[in-house]
Amino acid sequence: MAGALLVQLQDSTMPPVNSIRSAWRSGAQLSPPIETERLTLRTLRKSDLEQLLAIQSRPDVARYLYWEPRKREAVQQWLAPAMATPALEADNQCLTLAAVERESDRLAGTLSLFLRSLEHQQGEIGFIFHPEFQGRGLAAEGARVVLRLGFEVVQLHRIFGHCDGRNLPSARLMERLGMRQEAKLIQNEWVKGEWTDDWIYAILDEEWRQAWRTRP
Numbered sequence: 001m002a003g004a005l006l007v008q009l010q011d012s013t014m015p016p017v018n019s020i021r022s023a024w025r026s027g028a029q030l031s032p033p034i035e036t037e038r039l040t041l042r043t044l045r046k047s048d049l050e051q052l053l054a055i056q057s058r059p060d061v062a063r064y065l066y067w068e069p070r071k072r073e074a075v076q077q078w079l080a081p082a083m084a085t086p087a088l089e090a091d092n093q094c095l096t097l098a099a100v101e102r103e104s105d106r107l108a109g110t111l112s113l114f115l116r117s118l119e120h121q122q123g124e125i126g127f128i129f130h131p132e133f134q135g136r137g138l139a140a141e142g143a144r145v146v147l148r149l150g151f152e153v154v155q156l157h158r159i160f161g162h163c164d165g166r167n168l169p170s171a172r173l174m175e176r177l178g179m180r181q182e183a184k185l186i187q188n189e190w191v192k193g194e195w196t197d198d199w200i201y202a203i204l205d206e207e208w209r210q211a212w213r214t215r216p
């Protein structure tokens with residue numbers, strides 16, 4: 001894509017971030033799309049509604065999420081604020097990126113970065129992919145960029161993620177991203193009519209940098 005920012009995640013060296021940083025800082029817009037090997041990560045648009053509905057309405061996608069499969073109106077309500085690109089300068093602001101598979105030009109999923117605490121420089125990552133785009137490493141490919149944005153642009157100290165203890169694809173993904181399992185909270189949440197376990201994963205900025213230095 002012309003003018004798009006190519007993120008070389010395979011590089012053994014720390015990838016340059018100046019262009020991402022300046023794009024981010026100019027009007028708090030992540031203006032150029034970010035390209036990975038197979039994905040274009042960009043902000044969400046109104047025209048994504050149908051493809052988002054195809055993802056968020058699926059019972060298998062929502063199985064371990066806090067919400068039930070969404071109908072069109074609920075997706076519309078979710079999409080309106082998600083199209084914004086906040087500067088992540090206040091607690092609980094969230095940046096959501098569309099992950100578009102370039103080959104098919106389809107919305108493979110969404111990736112989110114929440115600023116959970118400005119004071120403590122804590123962020124949270126989240127990911128939701130259409131089953132047709134799962135099992136191919138695409139979520140991991142996009143999530144690495146989100147971690148990089150969190151550490152190198154937003155300057156977070158720690159990024160965590162959590163999942164239902166039965167959500168093994170999510171747990172495996174966080175492990176693949178180099179996140180440590182910090183806790184297995186047993187039946188600490190009442191979700192969809194049952195007590196559920198919550199597994200917490202996290203990675204620190206120095207662990208992220210170390211992983212980049214030692215990457216073969």
Ligand SMILES: CC(C)(COP(=O)(O)OP(=O)(O)OC[C@H]1O[C@@H](n2cnc3c(N)ncnc32)[C@H](O)[C@@H]1OP(=O)(O)O)[C@@H](O)C(=O)NCCC(=O)NCCS
Pocket residue numbers: 060061062064065109127128129130133134135136137138139140141162163164167169170172173176
């Ligand atoms: C969580 C979720 C995003 C994980 O997606 P995913 O596609 O399994 O994750 P990855 O991108 O890391 O892909 C990894 C899988 O692709 C396989 N794979 C195939 N080709 C690959 C490649 N070129 N590179 C890397 N992995 C590849 C891996 O072997 C792995 O499969 P495995 O887990 O069976 O071993 C997905 O399950 C999802 O959207 N679930 C519904 C919503 C949800 O629960 N979100 C999480 C809330 S906590």
